[in-house]
Amino acid sequence: MTTLKPRQLLLDMYQAAVDAVSAGKCLPEYLAKIPAPSGKGRTLVIGAGKGAAAMAQTVEEHWQGELSGLVVTRYEHGADCKRIEVVEASHPVPDEAGRKAAVRMLELVQGLTADDLVICLISGGGSALLALPAAGITLEQKQAINKALLKSGATIFEMNCVRKHLSAIKGGRLALACAPARVVTLMISDIPGDDPGIIASGPTLADPTTCADALAVLRKYNIETPDAILQHLESGAGESAKPGDPRLERNQHYVIATAQDALDAAAATVTAAGLTPYILSDEMEGEARDIGLAHAALARQIARRGQPFSKPCVVISGGETTVTVRGKGRGGRNAEFLLSLAIALDGFPDIHAIACDTDGIDGSEDNAGAIYQPDSMRKAAELGLRPRAMLDNNDGYGFFSALGDLVVSGPTRTNVNDFRAIVIL
Secondary structure: OOOOOHHHHHHHHHHHHHHHOOHHHHHHHHHOOOOOOOOOOOEEEEEEOOOHHHHHHHHHHHOOOOOEEEEEEEOOOOOOOOOEEEEEEOOOOOOHHHHHHHHHHHHHOOOOOOOOEEEEEEEOOHHHHOOOEOOOOOHHHHHHHHHHHHHHOOOHHHHHHHHHHOEOOOOOHHHHHHOOOEEEEEEEOOOOOOOOOOHHHOOOOOOOOOHHHHHHHHHHOOOOOOHHHHHHHHOOOOOOOOOOOHHHOOOEEEEEEOHHHHHHHHHHHHHHOOOEEEEEEEEEEEEHHHHHHHHHHHHHHHHHHOOOOOOOEEEEEEEEEEOOOOOOOOOOHHHHHHHHHHHHHOOOOOEEEEEEEOOOOOOOOOOOEEEEOOOHHHHHHHOOOOHHHHHHOOOHHHHHHHHOOEEOOOOOOOOOOEEEEEEEO
16 A cells, blocks of 8 residues: 555556447447448448547448548547548537538438448537538527537536527438438447437437427526527427428437446446545536535545545546636646645645546637645745635636646547546545
8 A cells, every 4th residue: 555656546546447448449349239331331430529530440440341520529539540531510509610511521421321320429429510500590509509508507408408499400410311211320429428319419319308308408507599499499399300201210328437437447447456445426416516525524424434435545527517607717627626626625635536538628728627635735835826716717627727737638539428436545
């Protein structure tokens, strides 16, 4: 135990979590389950998400037979594909590149036959990347709604409900455009609970939510909504493809990688290091700073009382927290979580923590997340930092950058959302 290096263990856990949900590891076994098209049928690959390019590259490496297609991914998340075109676009706020890619994708699937096979590769981020507003709605209007929802503290379920009903491609509409071809969708889940219809707003899956549900979300968070969007939703023009639609009955979908897979891999790393891992949940939601307070309280209870777990141990959690933006600082939800935890622990001995996004990008910053150590608050005081003020300003990035404790991995080209771990010695 004396040779254990908590910081390195935390970094090793994060790397193991990311590796476990990479396309190269998860995708090949599912490709083997897909029957090739019969007769003169062809195979077309489409998709969207932060992992879409890596998934497309894996398909090219393992699929036996001809391939063509188009996927869209986030800027700097591309891959060297030979037969499948990769387009890069903006995330989390859609841009014109994403809109054009969506138009081209819909054009690409026109005229398919029942003999054709469409392999659709979906991962987190696909909703913003595959942005095609419904008729009568502009991209600028959709961008404004998206920005407001991101700042509001709305959950991913709520945001994607709205996105589906303002889109010409999400909520099963892409699958309808592919009909009568058979569509097999392979998904890396960034959704707490792994509901496949929510991942990237379900472009190839039926959607049970309604325009009325989308309106309720906009009203709940007091989102300023243009008349064109209100009319679109109130008239029912934005209804998505519904369960039971016969055009979808031949289709299949598989969730190939989840947050639980990442947490299990991290737990195995802990066990190999000689400590006991405890996975709290793979679907934690709520304000990042509140989740930070709860984790800090749990860590102190373990350290002081040996409850509910005995130390030394490591507690691990995943899911997708939210940040209601009130300040003007820098930092995503993982930095926010960790700064809240740091303030609550206030230098409590022998507790170390990491919080990172598995896509390698915390919010829209250049870091995956950060690391907290027992001396973090002392170092912050020596630097003249004001942690509570920085939390109020949503400046977790600035805090951990000043300490030299940002985790910068670069884009991982996968995404199962947040990864958190606390080592208690």
